[in-house]
Amino acid sequence: MTDISPAALRGAVDLSSLRNRPTAPADGAQQPASSPEVGGFVVDVTDATFGQILELSKTVPVVVDLWAEWCGPCKQLSPILEKVVTELAGRVVLAKVDVDANPQLAQSFRAQSIPMVVALIGGQPVPMFTGAVPEEQVRQVFDQLLQVAAQNGVTGSVGGEQQPAEDADGADAEEPQEAPLPPLHAEAYAAIEKGDYATAIAAYEKALAENPRDEDARAGLGQVRLLDRVQGLDLQEARAAAAANPQDVQAQFAVADLDISGGHVDDAFGRLLDLFAVLPSAERAPVRERLVELFGLIGADDPRVTAARNRLSSLLF
Structure with missing residues (x-):
């Protein structure tokens, strides 16, 4: 889900x-x-x-x-x-x-x-x-x-007035406010709005270096890396290059990224797992790293990630 x-x-x-x-x-x-x-x-x-x-x-x-x-x-x-x-x-x-x-x-x-x-x-x-x-x-x-x-305090409805929340004394509770972004997250967000993906990536990487458990930074980093990689890519050209060079890692990465950005998650995972299966052991590491990054982008609880992780494990062992 x-x-x-x-x-x-x-x-x-x-x-x-x-x-x-x-x-x-x-x-x-x-x-x-x-x-x-x-x-x-x-x-x-x-x-x-x-x-x-x-x-x-x-x-x-x-x-x-x-x-x-x-x-x-x-x-x-x-x-x-x-x-x-x-x-x-x-x-x-x-x-x-x-x-x-x-x-x-x-x-x-x-x-x-x-x-x-x-x-x-x-x-x-x-x-x-x-x-x-x-x-x-x-x-x-x-x-x-x-x-x-x-x-986030968005609790109204169409066709009816939003009712004010009350505390235990019957007084109106203050409207919840969205917490401000941490400084490095705000820096990344501002950079993304300007299309400056390199600066956004650097900000998220710094946030993770300071706090490796910052899951919002990890998710944001995955998103902006994907945006950076797919900008300027042409889907038809990428698919043609991948078909012409089945073991070209970068060509397969390009199509997988486009598939992920278009919502074709199973296609992206299947392409990279098929590539992983045919590559020599010494050349597999980048494919495994990209798969792990995409798993994090989709979410660990997603059944498509679970299936892909199981197949990757079977290929590894």
Whole structure:
């Protein structure tokens, strides 16, 4: 199951260009989430109206479903998302984005594979999952989302007023505030927003050197290293180079990175494990190190990681 952690994606998705765009809808355009149509809690949004969704996410968690009409898995997943959101009765809003009609949103979310589902909590993107997943897993991830939203003080709802919390004396409790980022994390986040991945990597590495148990720094480092590696890569060119040179480690790494960034986790792991299996023992170390790094990026509890780790162990011993 996906492990939802807002800190892991801080800076990996840049929505800043969408925050202050004009939000007055054109004639015939659908209204944003203040008056959604499906079940009261589902709305279609566009590049132009997405700023309102970002603002709404400061009150109620918003789940963004990136889809397209031609996408078969999208048609399997969307009804499940709508069902779960409707049952939550306003505690979550579902914002549907047609990636073909809204290329800026697709680019901002780095949607290389759809369906892609991302949440917004307080204007910050939070990864959920990519691809069609079963209803039980969707419900589990939504439960995690509501927990993270509550930890960040986002506990409102659509169609009802947010109730103030009260302490034991009956006085209104102070609204929870998100803890500030540690200095090195803040430095990395600022560098990522500028596209300066080298500085972000150095900041996260320094944070880990100071505290090897800093899991947020480890997750952030994995994210930004991946972003750094895939920038400028062309998927078709990378696949052609890998096919032409099956034992070229760097060529296989490039395709695996693109697969991971596009949500094709099993394909990436399978490619690297197949490479590990055919390489001489003296040349295997870099492949093992890359696999371990990607395992950390996906999450130790993910069943795809468990399966890949088991196969790696069998190849080692």
